[in-house]
Amino acid sequence: MAVPTLDTAVVDELVAICGEENVLTGRSALFNRARVPAPFPLHRWEQFTPQAVVLPTSTEQVSAVVKLANRARVPVVPRAGATGLSDGAVPIRHGILVDVKRMDKILEIDVDDRTVTVQPGINMMKLSQRLQPLGFIYPDDPASYPCSLVGGRIGTSGFSLISGRFGHTRDLVISFEIVLPTGDVIRVGDGGGRKIRKSSSGYQLKHLFMGHQGTLGIVTEATLELVTRPEAEFSAFFSYPSYLDAWRATGEFARSGLATLAGVVLFDEQKVAYLRRDDEAWIPAPDWVKSITAVAMYGQKDEVRAGAKQIMRIAKANGSTYAGDEVSQGDWWSRHDRYATPLHGRTRSGQAVLMSWHCEDAAINHSQLPAVREKWHWIVDDLRRRFDTFDDWGMFSYTNGAFRPGGDYLTEIDVGIWEQRYDEEMWAAWVDAKREIARVAIEHGGSMSSCHGSCREGEVDLLPLELGGGFDVMKKVKRVLDPNNVMNPGKYLLDQAYEEEA
Ligand SMILES: Cc1cc2nc3c(=O)[nH]c(=O)nc-3n(C[C@H](O)[C@H](O)[C@H](O)COP(=O)(O)OP(=O)(O)OC[C@H]3O[C@@H](n4cnc5c(N)ncnc54)[C@H](O)[C@@H]3O)c2cc1C
Incomplete structure (x- = not known):
């Protein structure tokens, strides 16, 4: 199937708005902007390519592109680092892809009011490199730290790996400017005021435009928290003879009430087995080690020292065995190197093949973790029995609450997939399994996505089940803000909003 070409008059107008060097229509530019790291039906690649790529440099250009898209009734899809795992930046209805990577400037560092204002194309690593010599950081810290961007x-x-101490993206972004689906530009925060953290003025619009997967507009500028660089860091890994021992200890660490606690992670038995088998970097653990927990803390030296002592006391009381400094520090420090994970893997028989990685990322309460774990592994085992192209790479759970970790956990099951062998039968089985994994999360009172978004094939079918009447409100909001359905159409079942109207 060939990609439908865009009207030349539309392309000419894009060139007039963004400049010739910022409009791409060549095959490789289009095909590269279709790809994402999550499993992708490669055998149907052409169905997901844009018709033109623009790389704007200003809010005015983004606004003009969106207004043109409305006039020409062409879809517009925002794309930042393209590391998203929910297909949000995949142009499933073709159209104009707005790549924000050239909007990467730091516009203002305000030391007095503790804010930094940036364009959406900057990544957190570069931002923190600029801030650190000044004594600050921007602590939005995903495993994709070097490659995801503020807009995405x-x-x-x-989800930030150190959110227990510093909060997630939604907590760290104070306000932002967004080009609405009509091309109008507004600024949203809790209320008004670009640098105001708490306001009771009007609706809390920041949250409506946070996590919408590009369906409600394109962020063109954001004002973020400037956080004092912590003096000290503490990380410790502990070993356990069973998952349930590690699960109980994880709960105790997370409920400790320590203000420096940035996160607690729990690796289950299948994850430890996978690491032993596949990860050359994993320092071999003795055979009795079946499950692992990890704790991380940040703050001033005195508070981290006292907190670390308390963590060691809790560890001792819960039968934990310290895994040693090499694992504790080495593994925590390499948390940002995980972006290579989707790029390779081995089959269970040890055969080295190109295996893609996929993870479901539900939010599950501590009390439900053992039951969910059992059901999820069963679903993936069933896939493995039917197709030798899937592998179970284990599960981990990560404290999900910002500032007060302890209740629910980002819970992932990682699945290896031999993508070169994809065909329609395998893809359909995969989509069914994803839907069932999501269903288990919802049935246990959880959410099917804690950080990536739930707009992929499979789980997206359950969005009305998870949100109930909230999904009807979503459709109404979409129809009002995007009357022509140009802004990232086809995502989150939102086409239904227009079908119902018709
Ligand atoms: C190895 C690996 C590890 C990861 N670890 C984490 C993790 O620890 N925590 C976590 O949260 N995620 C993680 N992710 C997922 C991914 O990095 C995040 O979802 C990230 O926030 C996506 O940012 P991005 O810049 O790549 O956005 P993209 O993938 O380009 O876009 C993501 C969504 O945002 C929309 N969008 C992009 N730019 C804009 C804009 N300017 N305005 C409005 N909408 C926009 C897109 O349309 C899309 O729907 C990981 C991914 C990988 C591959």
Whole structure:
């Protein structure tokens, strides 16, 4: 199937708005902007390519592109670092792809009021490199830290690995400017005031435009928290003879009430087995080690020292065995190197093949973790029995609450997939399994996505089940803000809003 070409008059107008060097229509530019790291039906690649790519440099250009899209009734899809795992930046109805990577400037650092204002194309690593010599950081810290961008973090309402101490994207972004689906430009925060953290004025619109997967507009500028650089960091890994021992200890660490606690992670038995088998970097653990927990803390030296002592006391009381400094520090420090994970893997028989990685990322309460774990592994085992192209790479759970970790956990099951063998039968089985994994999360009182978004094939079918009447409100909001359905159409079942109207 060939990609439908865009009207030349539309392309000419894009060139007039953004400049010739910022409009791409060549095959490789289009095909590269269709790809994402999540499993992708490669055998149907052409169905997901844009018709033109623009790289704007200003809010005015983005606004003019969106207004043109409305006149020409062509879809517009925002794309930042393209590391999203929910297909949000995949142009499933073709159209104009707005790549924000050239909007990467730091516009203002305000040391007095503790804010930094940026364009959406900057990544957190570069931002923090600029801030650190000044004694600050921007602590939105996903595993994709070096490659995801501020615009995409807002588009997904991202999860930060050190959120227990510093909060998630939604907590760290104070306000932002957004080009609405009609091309109008507004600024949203809790209320008004670009640098105001708490306001009771009107609706809390920041949250409506946080995590919408590019369906409600394109963020063109954001004002973020400037956080004092912590003096000290503490990380410790502990080993356990069973998952349930590690699960109980994880709960105790997370409920400790320590203000420096940034996160607690729990690796289950299948994850430890996978690491032993597949990860050359994993320092071999003795055979009795079946499950692992990890704790991380940040703050001033005195508070971290005292907190670390308390963590060691809790560990001792819960039968934990310290895994040693090499694992504790080495593994925590390499948390940002995980972006290579989707790029390779091995089959269970040890055969080295190109295996893609996929993870479901539900939010599950602590009390429900053992039951959910059992059901999820069963679903993936069933897939493995039917197709040798899937592998179970284990589960992990990560404290999900910002500032007060302890209740619910981002819970992922990682699945290896031998993508070169994809065909329609395998893809359909995969989509069914994803839907069932999501259903288990909802049935246990959870949410099917804690950080990536739930707009992929499979789980998206259950959005009305998870949100109930909230999904009807979503459709109404979409129809009002995007009357022509140009802004990232086809996502989150939102086409239904227009079908119902018709
Ligand atoms: C190895 C790996 C590890 C990961 N670890 C984490 C993790 O720890 N925590 C986590 O939260 N995620 C993680 N992710 C997922 C991904 O990095 C996040 O979802 C991230 O927030 C996406 O940012 P991005 O810049 O790549 O956005 P993209 O993938 O380009 O876009 C994501 C969504 O945002 C929309 N969007 C992009 N730019 C804008 C804009 N300017 N305005 C409005 N909407 C926009 C897009 O349309 C799309 O729907 C990981 C991914 C990988 C591959």
